[in-house]
Amino acid sequence: MECLLTGNQIKALQRSINCLARIGNELLIEALPEKLILRALNASRSAFLEISFKARFFDAYRVLVPVAQCGVLLKAVCTVFRLPPSSMERIAIILPDIAATKLQWTLECLHGIRKTYWITCISDPDMQHVALERDSFPSHLVVKPCDLNRLLSNFQASLQEITLIATEPSPMWTMGSKSIPDGKAVELRSYIDPVKESNDAALHTQLWIDPAEELQEYVHQGLAVDVTFSLKELKAFLAFCEGSEADMHIFFEKAGKPILLAPRFGLDDSRYADFDAVLVLATMLGSQLREADSEGTLPQVGGNSTPHSQVNRPNVDVAPEPQISLQRMQRLSVSVSRSADRHSDQTKIWSEVSGSATKSWDNRDAIRVSTYLQDSNHASEEILLDLHHHQIDQSKTINHENAAIPHDCTHPSSPLPSSTMRIGDGIPQPIQRHGSSGAVLDPVPNIQVDRSFVFIRNPGNWVSDTDDDDDDEDDDSCVQSTPPQRRGMF
Amino acid sequence: MKFKAFLTNHGVSLLERRFIPAFEKIGKSCHLYLTPEHVILLHNVLNSNGVQAVAQFKKEALFEDYRISSQNEDRIAFTIDLALFARALRSSISMDGDKLQVKLVKKRAVAVERAMPYLSLESMGHRTAVVQDVPISNPLSRTDVHELQTALDMAQDLPRTLVQVPDLHLLQNLANRLKNVGEILEIGITQYGDFHLHISTSLVTIGSEFRKLRVLGVRADGGVLDGAVSASARLEQALQRGEASAVQVSMKHFVKSLQCQLTKPDTSFYGIGQNDSSLTMIFQFFVPGSRQMDDSISLHYRLPVLDPGLS
Numbered sequence: 078m079e080c081l082l083t084g085n086q087i088k089a090l091q092r093s094i095n096c097l098a099r100i101g102n103e104l105l106i107e108a109l110p111e112k113l114i115l116r117a118l119n120a121s122r123s124a125f126l127e128i129s130f131k132a133r134f135f136d137a138y139r140v141l142v143p144v145a146q147c148g149v150l151l152k153a154v155c156t157v158f159r160l161p162p163s164s165m166e167r168i169a170i171i172l173p174d175i176a177a178t179k180l181q182w183t184l185e186c187l188h189g190i191r192k193t194y195w196i197t198c199i200s201d202p203d204m205q206h207v208a209l210e211r212d213s214f215p216s217h218l219v220v221k222p223c224d225l226n227r228l229l230s231n232f233q234a235s236l237q238e239i240t241l242i243a244t245e246p247s248p249m250w251t252m253g254s255k256s257i258p259d260g261k262a263v264e265l266r267s268y269i270d271p272v273k274e275s276n277d278a279a280l281h282t283q284l285w286i287d288p289a290e291e292l293q294e295y296v297h298q299g300l301a302v303d304v305t306f307s308l309k310e311l312k313a314f315l316a317f318c319e320g321s322e323a324d325m326h327i328f329f330e331k332a333g334k335p336i337l338l339a340p341r342f343g344l345d346d347s348r349y350a351d352f353d354a355v356l357v358l359a360t361m362l363g364s365q366l367r368e369a370d371s372e373g374t375l376p377q378v379g380g381n382s383t384p385h386s387q388v389n390r391p392n393v394d395v396a397p398e399p400q401i402s403l404q405r406m407q408r409l410s411v412s413v414s415r416s417a418d419r420h421s422d423q424t425k426i427w428s429e430v431s432g433s434a435t436k437s438w439d440n441r442d443a444i445r446v447s448t449y450l451q452d453s454n455h456a457s458e459e460i461l462l463d464l465h466h467h468q469i470d471q472s473k474t475i476n477h478e479n480a481a482i483p484h485d486c487t488h489p490s491s492p493l494p495s496s497t498m499r500i501g502d503g504i505p506q507p508i509q510r511h512g513s514s515g516a517v518l519d520p521v522p523n524i525q526v527d528r529s530f531v532f533i534r535n536p537g538n539w540v541s542d543t544d545d546d547d548d549d550e551d552d553d554s555c556v557q558s559t560p561p562q563r564r565g566m567f
Numbered sequence: 568m569k570f571k572a573f574l575t576n577h578g579v580s581l582l583e584r585r586f587i588p589a590f591e592k593i594g595k596s597c598h599l600y601l602t603p604e605h606v607i608l609l610h611n612v613l614n615s616n617g618v619q620a621v622a623q624f625k626k627e628a629l630f631e632d633y634r635i636s637s638q639n640e641d642r643i644a645f646t647i648d649l650a651l652f653a654r655a656l657r658s659s660i661s662m663d664g665d666k667l668q669v670k671l672v673k674k675r676a677v678a679v680e681r682a683m684p685y686l687s688l689e690s691m692g693h694r695t696a697v698v699q700d701v702p703i704s705n706p707l708s709r710t711d712v713h714e715l716q717t718a719l720d721m722a723q724d725l726p727r728t729l730v731q732v733p734d735l736h737l738l739q740n741l742a743n744r745l746k747n748v749g750e751i752l753e754i755g756i757t758q759y760g761d762f763h764l765h766i767s768t769s770l771v772t773i774g775s776e777f778r779k780l781r782v783l784g785v786r787a788d789g790g791v792l793d794g795a796v797s798a799s800a801r802l803e804q805a806l807q808r809g810e811a812s813a814v815q816v817s818m819k820h821f822v823k824s825l826q827c828q829l830t831k832p833d834t835s836f837y838g839i840g841q842n843d844s845s846l847t848m849i850f851q852f853f854v855p856g857s858r859q860m861d862d863s864i865s866l867h868y869r870l871p872v873l874d875p876g877l878s
Binding site for chain 2: 286
């Protein structure tokens with residue numbers, strides 16, 4: 078195999094190598110007559126990056142065998158690219174034969190300087206390949222790298238995993254004479270790993286995005302889904318897309334299924350580009366939205382568990398070569414089974430800005446949508462902070478709510494309970510809409526909708542107006558955080 | 568215990584661009600003390616180990632619609648990580664929303680059993696909305712708050728004589744040069760407006776003297792001074808006459824305290840506490856666009872004094 082690059086191709090190759098180096102330790106090279114493929118797989122096998130260059134990308138490209146493969150350490154390749162690309166005039170990459178033990182890199186630099194590197198090939202490279210059809214993903218979005226960088230700057234720099242929550246964007250809808258615009262259908266949320274001890278010092282961030290304003294394209298239908306994945310690899314790929322002046326296309330399905338990221342060139346994905354890239358990231362099995370759903374499917378985490386059982390099998394077309402299938406990609410967190418057992422307030426809170434009023438909900442969730450009524454006079458979302466640091470007594474809080482709540486939200490396996498709201502006089506009353514389950518709900522009374530979005534509220538997080546937080550110092554009920562639907566409403 | 572308020576644009580600017588960066592230079596986290604009338608940032612008030620810094624704001628300077636209630640005379644205090652607080656403020660500003668709401672909340676993160684307190688910042692913009700929950704310590708108990716208030720009251724004692732330092736940048740440049748010489752800095756302040764900085768090692772002695780500075784408080788007439796007398800001799804004479812005070816402070820503390828200029832004060836006064844107990848720095852801020860002092864903001868630093876026997 079022999080290939081020759083000059084000019085901007087060197088920058089593109091350097092950018093690719095830098096991105097691959099942030100993913101894995103080994104560079105797996107596969108040279109086909111029509112293209113050159115570079116691959117990297119991270120140590121935990123949760124991130125796989127493949128960058129392919131078509132033959133026309135190079136000034137000269139020659140492969141004398143049907144396929145030539147080798148593997149080298151990325152650290153060694155990065156050493157080759159230590160110089161700035163502007164000082165390199167030409168690069169030649171030569172693999173003399175299939176059995177060659179060294180890969181030759183020849184750099185012709187400015188002022189007639191020639192540098193030649195012989196990088197030892199890995200004796201038995203583990204050639205991996207992941208074949209995922211982009212069309213197999215039901216949801217996708219396209220975002221400009223600079224916009225995504227700006228959004229990610231809201232998160233703590235040391236954040237390791239992030240959750241993307243996608244809901245179906247609502248069309249414009251009217252209430253009376255008002256036209257109410259779509260809600261912010263996409264949410265990014267910082268994921269707090271429960272096994273880490275530094276959680277007490279972690280910034281919790283929830284960011285809602287209006288896809289019409291911030292995204293180039295957004296397609297999602299049906300139920301809300303969430304995917305939690307590593308931020309480190311995302312940022313590496315983001316830098317790659319930004320340098321390539323391409324938007325980033327993210328394909329996803331649901332929690333537990335891998336996500337696929339690819340650069341998007343112009344109006345057409347990659348038809349006219351002479352290189353392409355695909356990053357496949359494993360996602361956490363446990364859904365932040367529906368812990369009850371994921372409980373039954375969570376496998377035991379352990380050293381003896383087969384990789385086959387650890388990841389939901391995607392509907393992929395597996396290449397015939399020795400490859401990893403997605404079954405071998407491990408989950409990001411080993412504590413998913415633990416997290417699924419615990420009840421969390423935050424996971425049950427749903428964004429008020431998701432515009433989810435017109436969505437059809439799965440009957441299993443038993444989610445009832447209510448319309449928020451601004452009622453600052455009776456707002457009691459203030460939080461009791463028990464000076465004696467007692468635990469939140471959820472049962473006490475729930476008992477203050479209307480008895481119509483059918484579910485015990487303290488039970489970890491219970492689906493999201495129905496929500497209630499208070500009207501005017503502060504007395505909690507259930508207000509329900511016609512849900513997808515077909516149940517006839519009480520008609521909505523004459524209310525004034527102050528906000529353009531609707532929400533689902535978890536009563537477990539709600540503080541009733543009737544609670545008097547100053548009465549009893551020994552009161553155990555530690556009021557929980559304000560649901561998002563009540564935040565910023567004053 | 569409740570706290571909820573809306574940060575004004577001026578408040579956000581004061582905190583995010585001036586005071587939090589300055590306080591971050593002193594320590595990673597500090598106390599945030601909320602009372603019905605004031606919001607106070609405090610460093611090292613409960614201990615005397617490092618640079619003590621107190622920034623006090625009237626609630627109107629930072630917030631509007633300020634609501635606070637607690638069983639401890641409506642006072643709440645806790646420690647907060649300044650870097651996270653600054654990041655949360657910065658991201659909330661970028662939402663370009665109408666209001667930035669700050670609220671004390673307690674919630675349980677994913678798969679964590681116990682609920683933790685957070686300072687929640689919420690901002691709703693047209694394109695995006697954000698909620699930032701900054702982790703804070705458990706609120707201080709009644710006893711701890713009382714102790715904090717007592718320490719704060721004691722820190723309000725002013726030195727008898729204060730001199731106005733003309734230029735903090737100049738002082739910082741000087742300190743940056745002196746810090747390479749030694750670790751102990753001797754500071755002398757006279758009642759007729761001289762400000763001495765002096766560092767001495769076995770091999771070299773170096774110092775600077777600022778003369779005829781503006782004096783507040785107890786002042787004295789320096790008399791006719793012999794021009795041939797050196798600065799250190801002048802200071803010695805003033806000390807003997809009881810018209811000056813001199814203390815030794817850690818060079819590291821002094822350099823750290825000069826980061827106060829990030830708060831962009833309009834005037835700075837230095838003084839030595841009674842019984843040579845501390846070196847006090849008091850900063851004044853003017854109402855923007857005028858020379859009128861802004862009473863809603865006050866800032867002072869206090870450096871612990873070294874025992875002369877150690878030098």
